[in-house]
Amino acid sequence: MLRFGVVGTGRISDWVLKGAAQDSRIAVTAVCSRTSEAAKAFIDRNPLAKDAKIYTSVDEMVLDPEVDAIYVGTPNQTHCEYTLKALNAGKHVLCEKPLALNAAEGRRMIEAAKASGCLLMEAMVSTLNPNFRALADRIATIAPVRQYSSYFCQYSSKYEALKRGEVATSFKPGTAGALRDVGVYTLYPMVALFGKPSRIQANIQTITTPEGISDVQGSACLGYDGMDAVLAWSKTYDSFQPTEIAGEKGNLILDEIHIARKAEIVPHAAPTSGQGPKPGRTLVCEGLPFNEYYYEFKEFADLIEKGLKESSWNSHQTSLSVLEIIDELLD
Protein backbone atom coordinates (compact mmCIF):
# COMPACT_ATOMS: atom_id res chain seq x y z
CA MET A 1 0.00 0.00 0.00
CA LEU A 2 1.00 3.61 -0.59
CA ARG A 3 0.13 5.39 2.67
CA PHE A 4 -0.76 9.07 2.34
CA GLY A 5 -0.83 11.84 4.89
CA VAL A 6 -3.27 14.55 3.77
CA VAL A 7 -2.53 18.19 4.65
CA GLY A 8 -5.56 20.49 4.61
CA THR A 9 -9.19 19.49 5.05
CA GLY A 10 -10.83 21.88 2.56
CA ARG A 11 -13.01 21.00 -0.43
CA ILE A 12 -10.12 20.01 -2.71
CA SER A 13 -8.94 17.35 -0.24
CA ASP A 14 -12.52 15.99 -0.12
CA TRP A 15 -12.67 15.95 -3.92
CA VAL A 16 -9.35 14.20 -4.51
CA LEU A 17 -9.96 11.53 -1.89
CA LYS A 18 -12.96 10.34 -3.91
CA GLY A 19 -10.55 9.68 -6.77
CA ALA A 20 -7.85 8.19 -4.52
CA ALA A 21 -10.44 5.77 -3.12
CA GLN A 22 -10.79 4.21 -6.58
CA ASP A 23 -7.15 3.05 -6.60
CA SER A 24 -6.85 0.03 -4.30
CA ARG A 25 -3.12 0.73 -3.78
CA ILE A 26 -3.84 3.99 -1.89
CA ALA A 27 -4.46 4.33 1.85
CA VAL A 28 -4.80 7.47 3.98
CA THR A 29 -3.09 6.92 7.34
CA ALA A 30 -2.83 10.53 8.57
CA VAL A 31 -4.68 13.83 8.26
CA CYS A 32 -3.18 17.17 9.23
CA SER A 33 -5.32 20.22 9.89
CA ARG A 34 -4.86 23.48 11.76
CA THR A 35 -7.51 22.18 14.16
CA SER A 36 -8.16 18.64 15.37
CA GLU A 37 -11.93 19.31 15.06
CA ALA A 38 -11.61 19.92 11.31
CA ALA A 39 -9.41 16.82 10.94
CA LYS A 40 -11.97 14.72 12.84
CA ALA A 41 -14.84 16.02 10.68
CA PHE A 42 -12.79 15.28 7.52
CA ILE A 43 -12.13 11.72 8.67
CA ASP A 44 -15.81 11.24 9.48
CA ARG A 45 -16.92 12.24 5.98
CA ASN A 46 -14.13 10.44 4.03
CA PRO A 47 -14.26 6.63 4.31
CA LEU A 48 -10.75 6.30 2.83
CA ALA A 49 -9.39 8.22 5.86
CA LYS A 50 -11.46 6.40 8.48
CA ASP A 51 -8.43 4.95 10.30
CA ALA A 52 -6.19 8.00 9.89
CA LYS A 53 -4.23 9.53 12.74
CA ILE A 54 -4.85 13.22 13.43
CA TYR A 55 -2.06 15.79 13.38
CA THR A 56 -2.18 19.55 13.83
CA SER A 57 1.49 19.98 12.88
CA VAL A 58 3.02 19.15 9.50
CA ASP A 59 6.41 18.82 11.21
CA GLU A 60 5.06 15.96 13.33
CA MET A 61 3.10 14.27 10.56
CA VAL A 62 6.11 14.00 8.24
CA LEU A 63 7.96 12.02 10.94
CA ASP A 64 5.22 9.35 11.08
CA PRO A 65 6.78 6.04 9.87
CA GLU A 66 3.32 4.92 8.71
CA VAL A 67 3.18 7.74 6.16
CA ASP A 68 4.94 7.23 2.80
CA ALA A 69 3.68 10.29 0.91
CA ILE A 70 2.09 13.67 1.60
CA TYR A 71 -0.77 15.23 -0.37
CA VAL A 72 -0.61 19.04 -0.05
CA GLY A 73 -4.14 20.46 -0.43
CA THR A 74 -3.61 23.85 1.21
CA PRO A 75 -3.39 27.42 -0.18
CA ASN A 76 -0.62 28.23 -2.64
CA GLN A 77 1.60 30.14 -0.20
CA THR A 78 2.02 26.97 1.90
CA HIS A 79 2.99 24.57 -0.93
CA CYS A 80 6.73 25.22 -0.81
CA GLU A 81 7.04 25.11 2.98
CA TYR A 82 5.03 21.89 3.43
CA THR A 83 6.63 20.17 0.44
CA LEU A 84 10.15 20.94 1.71
CA LYS A 85 9.28 19.60 5.17
CA ALA A 86 7.94 16.38 3.65
CA LEU A 87 10.81 15.84 1.20
CA ASN A 88 13.43 16.56 3.86
CA ALA A 89 11.79 13.89 6.02
CA GLY A 90 12.00 11.39 3.14
CA LYS A 91 8.32 11.48 2.11
CA HIS A 92 7.07 11.59 -1.49
CA VAL A 93 4.87 14.60 -2.34
CA LEU A 94 1.78 15.12 -4.47
CA CYS A 95 1.26 18.89 -4.35
CA GLU A 96 -1.75 20.89 -5.56
CA LYS A 97 -1.47 23.30 -8.46
CA PRO A 98 0.26 25.62 -8.97
CA LEU A 99 3.30 23.79 -7.61
CA ALA A 100 4.53 26.97 -5.91
CA LEU A 101 3.98 30.71 -5.72
CA ASN A 102 6.81 31.43 -8.14
CA ALA A 103 9.69 29.82 -10.05
CA ALA A 104 12.22 30.50 -7.26
CA GLU A 105 10.15 28.40 -4.85
CA GLY A 106 9.56 25.76 -7.53
CA ARG A 107 13.33 25.39 -8.09
CA ARG A 108 13.90 24.88 -4.35
CA MET A 109 11.22 22.17 -4.26
CA ILE A 110 12.63 20.36 -7.28
CA GLU A 111 16.18 20.52 -5.92
CA ALA A 112 14.93 19.14 -2.58
CA ALA A 113 13.13 16.30 -4.40
CA LYS A 114 16.30 15.39 -6.30
CA ALA A 115 18.40 15.53 -3.11
CA SER A 116 15.93 13.37 -1.17
CA GLY A 117 15.41 10.75 -3.88
CA CYS A 118 11.65 11.14 -3.37
CA LEU A 119 8.91 11.58 -5.96
CA LEU A 120 7.54 15.11 -6.36
CA MET A 121 4.56 15.64 -8.68
CA GLU A 122 2.20 18.56 -9.21
CA ALA A 123 -1.44 17.48 -8.88
CA MET A 124 -2.41 18.89 -12.28
CA VAL A 125 -5.45 16.84 -13.31
CA SER A 126 -5.77 18.11 -16.88
CA THR A 127 -2.69 16.43 -18.36
CA LEU A 128 -3.36 13.06 -16.69
CA ASN A 129 -6.94 12.91 -17.99
CA PRO A 130 -7.33 10.02 -20.48
CA ASN A 131 -9.34 12.15 -22.94
CA PHE A 132 -6.51 14.71 -23.05
CA ARG A 133 -3.97 11.91 -23.44
CA ALA A 134 -5.96 10.36 -26.30
CA LEU A 135 -5.77 13.66 -28.21
CA ALA A 136 -2.10 14.13 -27.37
CA ASP A 137 -1.43 10.71 -28.94
CA ARG A 138 -3.00 11.95 -32.20
CA ILE A 139 -1.04 15.18 -32.63
CA ALA A 140 1.20 13.61 -35.29
CA THR A 141 -1.90 12.98 -37.45
CA ILE A 142 -2.65 16.72 -37.78
CA ALA A 143 0.96 17.97 -37.83
CA PRO A 144 2.41 20.44 -38.35
CA VAL A 145 0.59 22.12 -35.48
CA ARG A 146 -0.10 25.80 -36.16
CA GLN A 147 -2.12 26.85 -33.11
CA TYR A 148 -3.12 25.82 -29.56
CA SER A 149 -6.07 27.71 -28.08
CA SER A 150 -7.45 27.17 -24.60
CA TYR A 151 -9.97 28.82 -22.29
CA PHE A 152 -10.84 28.48 -18.63
CA CYS A 153 -13.33 31.22 -17.83
CA GLN A 154 -15.69 30.66 -14.95
CA TYR A 155 -17.63 33.35 -13.10
CA SER A 156 -16.51 32.86 -9.50
CA SER A 157 -19.03 32.41 -6.69
CA LYS A 158 -16.65 34.62 -4.64
CA TYR A 159 -16.55 37.48 -7.19
CA GLU A 160 -19.58 39.42 -5.86
CA ALA A 161 -18.01 39.39 -2.38
CA LEU A 162 -14.70 40.53 -3.88
CA LYS A 163 -16.44 43.57 -5.36
CA ARG A 164 -17.64 44.40 -1.83
CA GLY A 165 -14.05 44.15 -0.58
CA GLU A 166 -14.21 40.65 0.90
CA VAL A 167 -11.22 38.70 -0.42
CA ALA A 168 -11.55 34.89 -0.59
CA THR A 169 -8.42 32.69 -0.61
CA SER A 170 -8.69 32.16 -4.36
CA PHE A 171 -8.44 35.94 -4.97
CA LYS A 172 -5.70 36.75 -2.41
CA PRO A 173 -3.31 39.31 -3.88
CA GLY A 174 0.18 37.89 -4.30
CA THR A 175 -0.77 34.27 -3.62
CA ALA A 176 -3.83 33.43 -5.74
CA GLY A 177 -5.91 35.29 -8.37
CA ALA A 178 -7.33 34.17 -11.70
CA LEU A 179 -4.05 33.14 -13.34
CA ARG A 180 -2.88 30.86 -10.52
CA ASP A 181 -6.39 29.61 -9.85
CA VAL A 182 -7.73 28.85 -13.34
CA GLY A 183 -5.32 30.26 -15.97
CA VAL A 184 -2.77 27.64 -14.97
CA TYR A 185 -5.05 24.98 -16.47
CA THR A 186 -4.69 26.54 -19.92
CA LEU A 187 -0.93 26.99 -19.54
CA TYR A 188 0.12 23.63 -18.13
CA PRO A 189 -1.16 21.39 -20.97
CA MET A 190 0.34 23.81 -23.51
CA VAL A 191 3.78 23.54 -21.90
CA ALA A 192 3.43 19.77 -21.45
CA LEU A 193 2.72 19.38 -25.18
CA PHE A 194 4.86 22.08 -26.78
CA GLY A 195 7.39 23.23 -24.19
CA LYS A 196 8.03 26.82 -23.14
CA PRO A 197 7.13 29.50 -25.70
CA SER A 198 9.78 31.93 -26.87
CA ARG A 199 7.49 35.01 -26.90
CA ILE A 200 4.69 36.15 -24.55
CA GLN A 201 2.21 39.04 -24.87
CA ALA A 202 -0.60 39.40 -22.35
CA ASN A 203 -3.43 41.48 -20.92
CA ILE A 204 -4.17 41.05 -17.22
CA GLN A 205 -7.29 42.66 -15.70
CA THR A 206 -7.12 43.47 -12.00
CA ILE A 207 -9.27 44.75 -9.13
CA THR A 208 -7.95 46.78 -6.23
CA THR A 209 -9.05 45.16 -2.98
CA PRO A 210 -8.44 46.20 0.65
CA GLU A 211 -5.65 43.57 0.65
CA GLY A 212 -3.96 44.72 -2.57
CA ILE A 213 -4.33 44.12 -6.29
CA SER A 214 -5.95 40.86 -7.41
CA ASP A 215 -5.85 39.62 -11.01
CA VAL A 216 -9.35 38.56 -12.04
CA GLN A 217 -9.04 37.74 -15.75
CA GLY A 218 -6.44 37.67 -18.48
CA SER A 219 -5.49 36.58 -21.96
CA ALA A 220 -2.19 35.83 -23.63
CA CYS A 221 -0.70 35.23 -27.06
CA LEU A 222 2.37 33.04 -26.94
CA GLY A 223 4.77 32.42 -29.80
CA TYR A 224 6.63 29.26 -30.80
CA ASP A 225 8.59 28.56 -33.95
CA GLY A 226 5.89 27.91 -36.54
CA MET A 227 2.93 28.00 -34.17
CA ASP A 228 1.23 30.26 -31.69
CA ALA A 229 -1.02 29.84 -28.69
CA VAL A 230 -4.03 31.89 -27.59
CA LEU A 231 -5.19 31.57 -23.98
CA ALA A 232 -7.94 33.22 -21.92
CA TRP A 233 -8.80 32.73 -18.28
CA SER A 234 -11.25 34.49 -16.04
CA LYS A 235 -13.16 34.54 -12.78
CA THR A 236 -15.39 37.40 -13.98
CA TYR A 237 -17.27 35.75 -16.89
CA ASP A 238 -18.11 32.30 -18.22
CA SER A 239 -16.91 30.95 -21.54
CA PHE A 240 -17.96 27.80 -23.34
CA GLN A 241 -15.08 27.79 -25.83
CA PRO A 242 -13.40 24.41 -26.22
CA THR A 243 -9.65 23.85 -26.25
CA GLU A 244 -8.29 23.18 -29.71
CA ILE A 245 -5.04 22.08 -31.30
CA ALA A 246 -5.12 23.18 -34.94
CA GLY A 247 -2.77 21.66 -37.47
CA GLU A 248 -2.38 21.77 -41.23
CA LYS A 249 -3.92 18.29 -41.51
CA GLY A 250 -6.80 18.73 -39.07
CA ASN A 251 -7.99 19.77 -35.63
CA LEU A 252 -8.16 18.15 -32.22
CA ILE A 253 -10.87 19.45 -29.87
CA LEU A 254 -11.44 19.00 -26.13
CA ASP A 255 -14.72 20.14 -24.59
CA GLU A 256 -12.99 21.56 -21.49
CA ILE A 257 -9.35 21.81 -20.53
CA HIS A 258 -9.66 21.45 -16.74
CA ILE A 259 -11.43 18.09 -16.81
CA ALA A 260 -11.97 16.94 -20.40
CA ARG A 261 -14.97 14.68 -20.92
CA LYS A 262 -15.04 14.63 -24.72
CA ALA A 263 -12.28 14.52 -27.33
CA GLU A 264 -12.93 14.93 -31.05
CA ILE A 265 -10.90 15.04 -34.25
CA VAL A 266 -11.70 16.91 -37.46
CA PRO A 267 -9.57 15.78 -40.41
CA HIS A 268 -8.69 18.58 -42.80
CA ALA A 269 -11.00 18.54 -45.82
CA ALA A 270 -10.31 19.86 -49.33
CA PRO A 271 -10.38 23.68 -49.52
CA THR A 272 -13.94 24.85 -50.31
CA SER A 273 -13.80 28.66 -50.60
CA GLY A 274 -16.37 28.73 -47.79
CA GLN A 275 -19.31 27.36 -49.80
CA GLY A 276 -18.97 23.60 -49.34
CA PRO A 277 -20.10 21.41 -46.42
CA LYS A 278 -18.28 21.82 -43.13
CA PRO A 279 -16.03 18.86 -42.27
CA GLY A 280 -17.57 16.53 -39.67
CA ARG A 281 -16.20 15.89 -36.20
CA THR A 282 -15.28 12.32 -35.26
CA LEU A 283 -15.51 11.30 -31.63
CA VAL A 284 -12.21 10.04 -30.21
CA CYS A 285 -13.49 9.32 -26.69
CA GLU A 286 -16.17 10.51 -24.30
CA GLY A 287 -16.79 10.25 -20.55
CA LEU A 288 -14.42 9.24 -17.77
CA PRO A 289 -14.43 5.66 -16.49
CA PHE A 290 -13.10 6.79 -13.10
CA ASN A 291 -13.48 9.85 -10.87
CA GLU A 292 -11.61 12.80 -12.43
CA TYR A 293 -9.05 12.87 -9.58
CA TYR A 294 -8.34 9.11 -9.74
CA TYR A 295 -5.84 9.64 -12.55
CA GLU A 296 -3.36 11.72 -10.54
CA PHE A 297 -3.26 9.07 -7.80
CA LYS A 298 -2.91 6.32 -10.39
CA GLU A 299 0.02 8.15 -12.01
CA PHE A 300 1.63 8.73 -8.60
CA ALA A 301 1.22 5.09 -7.49
CA ASP A 302 2.46 3.79 -10.87
CA LEU A 303 5.61 5.93 -10.56
CA ILE A 304 6.25 4.69 -7.01
CA GLU A 305 5.83 1.08 -8.13
CA LYS A 306 8.35 1.66 -10.92
CA GLY A 307 10.77 3.45 -8.59
CA LEU A 308 10.55 6.65 -10.67
CA LYS A 309 11.03 10.11 -9.12
CA GLU A 310 9.21 12.18 -11.71
CA SER A 311 6.17 11.98 -13.98
CA SER A 312 6.88 12.36 -17.69
CA TRP A 313 3.53 14.17 -18.12
CA ASN A 314 3.57 16.33 -14.98
CA SER A 315 7.34 16.69 -15.08
CA HIS A 316 9.46 18.97 -12.92
CA GLN A 317 10.45 20.95 -16.02
CA THR A 318 6.82 21.51 -17.05
CA SER A 319 5.89 22.71 -13.55
CA LEU A 320 8.92 25.00 -13.48
CA SER A 321 8.32 26.44 -16.96
CA VAL A 322 4.69 27.16 -16.03
CA LEU A 323 5.85 29.01 -12.90
CA GLU A 324 8.32 31.01 -14.99
CA ILE A 325 5.51 32.02 -17.35
CA ILE A 326 3.26 32.95 -14.39
CA ASP A 327 6.09 35.09 -12.99
CA GLU A 328 6.42 36.86 -16.34
CA LEU A 329 2.66 37.36 -16.77
CA LEU A 330 2.20 38.80 -13.27
CA ASP A 331 5.41 40.87 -13.30
Ligand SMILES: NC(=O)c1ccc[n+]([C@@H]2O[C@H](COP(=O)([O-])OP(=O)(O)OC[C@H]3O[C@@H](n4cnc5c(N)ncnc54)[C@H](OP(=O)(O)O)[C@@H]3O)[C@@H](O)[C@H]2O)c1
Ligand atom coordinates in the same frame (compact mmCIF):
# COMPACT_ATOMS: atom_id res chain seq x y z
N1 LIG B 1 -7.13 20.38 -8.63
C1 LIG B 1 -8.22 21.12 -8.56
O1 LIG B 1 -9.21 20.89 -9.27
C2 LIG B 1 -8.25 22.23 -7.55
C3 LIG B 1 -9.45 22.85 -7.26
C4 LIG B 1 -9.47 23.84 -6.27
C5 LIG B 1 -8.29 24.20 -5.63
N2 LIG B 1 -7.12 23.60 -5.97
C6 LIG B 1 -5.87 23.96 -5.28
O2 LIG B 1 -5.98 23.46 -3.96
C7 LIG B 1 -5.31 24.33 -3.06
C8 LIG B 1 -6.28 24.72 -1.96
O3 LIG B 1 -7.31 25.46 -2.54
P1 LIG B 1 -8.68 25.71 -1.78
O4 LIG B 1 -9.50 26.61 -2.61
O5 LIG B 1 -9.25 24.40 -1.36
O6 LIG B 1 -8.15 26.54 -0.49
P2 LIG B 1 -8.78 26.72 0.95
O7 LIG B 1 -10.16 26.15 0.98
O8 LIG B 1 -8.60 28.13 1.34
O9 LIG B 1 -7.78 25.87 1.87
C9 LIG B 1 -7.78 24.47 1.86
C10 LIG B 1 -7.45 24.00 3.27
O10 LIG B 1 -6.13 24.38 3.61
C11 LIG B 1 -6.07 24.69 4.99
N3 LIG B 1 -5.65 26.10 5.10
C12 LIG B 1 -6.35 27.20 4.83
N4 LIG B 1 -5.60 28.30 5.03
C13 LIG B 1 -4.41 27.86 5.45
C14 LIG B 1 -3.22 28.51 5.79
N5 LIG B 1 -3.11 29.84 5.75
N6 LIG B 1 -2.19 27.76 6.16
C15 LIG B 1 -2.30 26.42 6.19
N7 LIG B 1 -3.42 25.74 5.86
C16 LIG B 1 -4.45 26.47 5.47
C17 LIG B 1 -7.47 24.53 5.56
O11 LIG B 1 -7.56 23.21 6.10
P3 LIG B 1 -7.49 23.06 7.69
O12 LIG B 1 -8.58 23.91 8.23
O13 LIG B 1 -7.72 21.60 7.84
O14 LIG B 1 -6.14 23.49 8.13
C18 LIG B 1 -8.33 24.64 4.33
O15 LIG B 1 -9.56 23.98 4.45
C19 LIG B 1 -4.82 25.52 -3.88
O16 LIG B 1 -3.45 25.33 -4.17
C20 LIG B 1 -5.65 25.47 -5.13
O17 LIG B 1 -4.96 26.00 -6.26
C21 LIG B 1 -7.09 22.61 -6.90
